[in-house]
Amino acid sequence: MRKSLRVAGIATACAVAGAALYGTGAATADNASARHTAEPQNIGLLVGEIDAYYGAYEDADGVWRSSPDSPYAKDLARIQAKAKKDIRKAAAHGKKPGEHGKARKPAIVLDVDDTSLLSFDYEKRTNYTYNSATWDAYVKAAKRPAVFGMPELVTYAKSKGVEVFFLTGLSESQREGAVANLARAGYDTQLDTTHVFTKNKTAPPAYLSDCATPAKWECTTVQFKEGTRKHIESTGYNIVGSFGDQVSDLAGGYADKTYKLPNPTYFVG
Template sequence: MPLVRPSRRSLALAAAAATLGAAFYGVGAATADPSVPRSDKQIPNLTNVVNDIKAYYGDTTVGSEHYASADSNYARQLAGIEAKAKSDLAHALKHGKDAKGAKGDKHGGHGKKPAIVLDVDDTSVLTYNYELEVGFNYTPASNQAYLDSKDMPPVFGMDTLTNWAADQGVEVFWITGRPEAQRADTVRNLTAVGYTAAPDTAHLYLKNTATPPAYLACGATCTTIEYKSGTRAHIESLGYDIIGNFGDQYSDLSGGHADKSYKLPNPMYYLP
């Protein structure tokens, strides 16, 4: 997930997104706007869409808590993406990026140490239970209360893939739109659910609007793409070649500064 989500974020439910496209941005626009639904039949029923999401994640409950299932279609889709990513990373390491940064390759490593970058929410840890708990209505207060009392589970397979990369000598970085105030919660959660790479200050970047870093020319006004791509550029300037960038939103991946990018599935919301 990129930047802190606005209180009136769009629910980018998969079926709704496919049907409506830009209609979420057309609310209140002139009726002549072709993106505005002209009939209720053009709008997926929200209850049905939520049920589809629960089926896709293989919803399993323990008491009042909701969990995704390891045999769900969501988990299967992730596994395919992760297998491709692991193959790509292994190839990059074999052809010039020797985990010591000793030599370059045709992708432009040129002696830089290989690294991967991950988003946090719905890339490293799964927000599914939180989203259901709040009815897909994110607020900073409810999100903070959740993180104060619970850890989110790892996204299926991402802990394994990330730990494998770290074992090969790949440096692991996280760039998240979570606010700086959630640093301790984020470090605790990533560590508790099995990520072995250290999410320390040098490797975990959170959104800091109070004192934005000097390397972001846009400062506190950065868009998600500016913030994330600018931070990746900063990581590159430290001597790293980002051989893999992972995110659940396209805004996690846009803007360059990565050899390859991997879009993880997330039908629960959309963030520009």
Template sequence: MTLSSSPKRSSKRVRIAAATAAVAVGAGLFAAGAASADHAAPRTDKEIPNLTKVTDKIKAYYGDTVDAAGQHYASPDSNYAKQVADIEKKAKAHLEGVVKKNARNGRVAQGKKAKPAIVLDLDDTTLLSYNYELQVGFHFTPESQDAYLKSTDMSPVFGMPKLVNWAKAKGIEVFYVTGRSEHQREWSARNLKNVGYKPVADPAHFFLKNKKNPPAYLPCGATCTTVEYKAGTRKHIESQGYDIVANFGDQYSDLKGGYADRTFKLPNPMYYLP
């Protein structure tokens, strides 16, 4: 997931609770969700899922648990956790194949050896925003996100630290590419470290949106769409001698644009980012 701290960007953060319900209760609601995402006006109230019922579906999917302080967390026994585990199993099998192939032949890209790498989004790919979303009632604002990230560590997405740390130990370089803003770098790096991600999120491996001083390798500068920003950053990473063998994200906009041999979509029924 790529969250932005820009008020302008947050206006594009489209809530698709309808699509969430579609995943949970069938294709009948999918059309309504798609219509909402496309900003089409429903013709009647019957095309709009009841918000309370959708929220209940989300909680059930994540196996909502509440601690003594009233904070909400996902359950490791939830259907969400099971779905994530299945995706991670497929991803690891792919990466094991990459490791074996490299051991036999080495990897060649653009006429020279390139080191294998993976790229990971942050929110709802490596870090789980469920508690934050429940805390703000699924109403994202840059201010509430800043306040949360500054003081609180998000839980890791189930199983992802183990997979990422394994990849690093096998010689696969790890890069984090997020739509979070540059001013959130310290909080984000702290969070990754505190919840068990061993690959260091230093400036050479951790890319955040910088609208004040956008990097020269992004032709779109401060006006990049999510796809342009993410794909352009992956292109930059590969230009440094890496071959991105897998790209992980919870939004399709995290994964579009090329510059990755394989993509892995993590589930996220809480919001939609074009």
């Protein structure tokens, strides 16, 4: 299942991306709850605002894409510039002492959906409405473009001796499509099972035993991602940066810094 707790439909976009128009007490990309004190933003107008933010256009193959000079791309560039400075500083400090004085290698962790791979075409084609079957087919087609600037950020991190991991809410059955897509989109880094973490609900790892067993998966997005980052650090790494398009991608600790990438199209609690 795509990022669990996703609220289906364009109504989600209305609650999230149009929040700036509501004023105090509004829903935002960081908070799904809202006290509506006025009529919400008109959905038709909101879709137009989202299109303008992404610089939406259809390419020759009929695929919806974001423009590289869009406000979205500019926001990404600003966040990535800050992240690169932080990565450079962290790398310059070298390995960080861990338990019992053992040094830990610096690492970064990236979410996949709308952090590493852009699913804007899916959102447009489904009118911002999630369907498990169409989403599964879309992921397995492995044709999503990279989020602007993120392959370059990964290459930069690796050039500084920083390890790169991917942590996604995609299911284990979607791993092959995700890995193929990451490679096709230009992520020149290790993409094996020790570097790409998916949700394996039928055979959850022991480090998630507090919320998941082979008989029952009860991990929230935060628990799943927090527990996995904790596991990564336990294997000898210090996560100097965690990247995600949802607050739930980043909450729970086990990262020196977090970087929230923009996504006005859905909210994941």
